[in-house]
Amino acid sequence: FATVASQKQAILQNLNGIVTQLQNPSLYSTEWANRIDINNDNGPIVSCDVKAGDVLTLYPIDRVEFGIHECGRCVDLLHPERFPYPHLRNEKQDLCILSDNDSIRQGWLGNKIPMDRENKGNCAFVPLPSIAPLCAIVATRDIAQGESIQETKIGRKKTLELAMTVGKLYANEIGDLLPYLNEMAYANIPLPKKSVKLLDNFHKINKSYPELRQIHSNPDIYTIPNFLSDEECDRLIEKSRQGIQPCLVKNEQTGEVELDPSRTSTNANIPKREVPSIIEKITDLANCDAEQVEILQVLNYQKGQEFKPHTDGFERATSACGFLDSGRIATVFTYLNDVDNGGKTIFTKLGLDIKPEKGMCVVHFPMNLDMLEDERTEHQGGVAIDEKWILTTWIWKHFKGDFRYDEEFLPSLGDDLI
Numbered sequence: 001f002a003t004v005a006s007q008k009q010a011i012l013q014n015l016n017g018i019v020t021q022l023q024n025p026s027l028y029s030t031e032w033a034n035r036i037d038i039n040n041d042n043g044p045i046v047s048c049d050v051k052a053g054d055v056l057t058l059y060p061i062d063r064v065e066f067g068i069h070e071c072g073r074c075v076d077l078l079h080p081e082r083f084p085y086p087h088l089r090n091e092k093q094d095l096c097i098l099s100d101n102d103s104i105r106q107g108w109l110g111n112k113i114p115m116d117r118e119n120k121g122n123c124a125f126v127p128l129p130s131i132a133p134l135c136a137i138v139a140t141r142d143i144a145q146g147e148s149i150q151e152t153k154i155g156r157k158k159t160l161e162l163a164m165t166v167g168k169l170y171a172n173e174i175g176d177l178l179p180y181l182n183e184m185a186y187a188n189i190p191l192p193k194k195s196v197k198l199l200d201n202f203h204k205i206n207k208s209y210p211e212l213r214q215i216h217s218n219p220d221i222y223t224i225p226n227f228l229s230d231e232e233c234d235r236l237i238e239k240s241r242q243g244i245q246p247c248l249v250k251n252e253q254t255g256e257v258e259l260d261p262s263r264t265s266t267n268a269n270i271p272k273r274e275v276p277s278i279i280e281k282i283t284d285l286a287n288c289d290a291e292q293v294e295i296l297q298v299l300n301y302q303k304g305q306e307f308k309p310h311t312d313g314f315e316r317a318t319s320a321c322g323f324l325d326s327g328r329i330a331t332v333f334t335y336l337n338d339v340d341n342g343g344k345t346i347f348t349k350l351g352l353d354i355k356p357e358k359g360m361c362v363v364h365f366p367m368n369l370d371m372l373e374d375e376r377t378e379h380q381g382g383v384a385i386d387e388k389w390i391l392t393t394w395i396w397k398h399f400k401g402d403f404r405y406d407e408e409f410l411p412s413l414g415d416d417l418i
């Protein structure tokens with residue numbers, strides 16, 4: 001580590017060059033940093049034979065996504081309240097560490113790490129509390145020179161074992177760099193501008209859900225009549241009466257949620273724990289995990305109230321509702337009463353009006369899987385004449401990462417378990 005001191009200075013002077021700087025193998029011991037050819041277009045290639053358990057290189061942990069199955073769970077492990085290992089609080093056995101399946105990582109290694117779709121991984125990301133914000137990429141089996149690295153899904157016991165071993169081995173050396181690495185971790189690295197992409201890569205719902213009807217294609221919109229029974233609708237309305245309050249809208253400038261003249265209805269937040277059978281229906285239909293489901297809201301529109309034209313997606317990476325750097329890939333709402341006059345949902349750019357029918361569910365896709373908004377899905381809750389009740393929620397691309405938004409903090413709306 002003789003050369004490290006002078007290089008620290010260089011790194012600080014050149015925060016914009018972080019990617020290059022951190023790719024410099026001489027920053028680290030040759031034992032564990034020069035084994036990946038990070039300049040290869042197809043993803044990192046191992047440049048020498050590697051033994052199981054060897055550290056291939058380091059990786060900024062805030063760029064790693066923790067996931068279960070196919071769902072990336074992006075956790076900001078730099079956050080003091082959530083560090084270390086908040087995900088290990090999760091009781092799920094199959095915790096694995098993998099990259100997001102269809103995005104290219106914008107990490108300090110500045111490179112793509114291909115998703116291990118077939119689970120033939122040969123390395124794992126190992127969180128190392130002692131050297132945060134870096135984690136190690138560790139070989140989980142022998143890797144031959146020329147092979148590209150692919151992440152392995154490993155159980156949490158194995159993750160911990162690897163973290164312990166690697167953490168102990170390298171804590172001192174890397175700890176020396178910690179303040180500098182931290183500074184870099186928080187540096188604002190401009191991401192490459194998104195190129196104009198075709199809106200063709202959307203989340204896929206469960207097409208065999210009973211009575212699913214497609215009422216618009218490209219952009220796709222589906223309905224399911226009688227998705228909820230009359231009884232479920234009535235009980236949801238009753239439950240929500242206890243928590244009803246004026247609707248709020250996220251202010252894109254400040255990030256705060258606040259009263260907004262574009263949304264004059266009232267609503268109640270329904271804790272998922274109080275509506276398990278509704279959640280089961282939604283996850284079955286939307287083909288997603290319950291953790292991807294945003295807060296459930298019951299909206300009430302009285303005469304004259306409305307939700308002016310809007311899209312449901314948020315532009316840019318967002319931390320709305322605890323979903324970090326994610327997006328709303330589907331909207332699922334269900335009318336809770338029949339509405340004879342007014343209150344239609346109007347898709348303003350599609351010439352499509354939907355008249356509320358008790359129990360009917362509507363699904364549309366505000367953003368695609370590249371997290372681009374589909375402006376064509378702009379819609380409004382038309383001005384109410386008769387009273388209107390609607391249950392609405394949104395499916396996010398990733399699991400919640402910010403635990404301050406945990407549903408356990410939502411007040412109960414009574415004992416009725418629906």
Ligand SMILES: O=C(O)CCC(=O)C(=O)O
Binds near residue numbers: 299307382
């Ligand atoms: O009230 C409606 O018809 C639509 C509600 C809506 O668009 C929303 O809550 O995002």
Ligand SMILES: [Fe+2]
Binds near residue numbers: 310311379
């Ligand atoms: Fe909406």
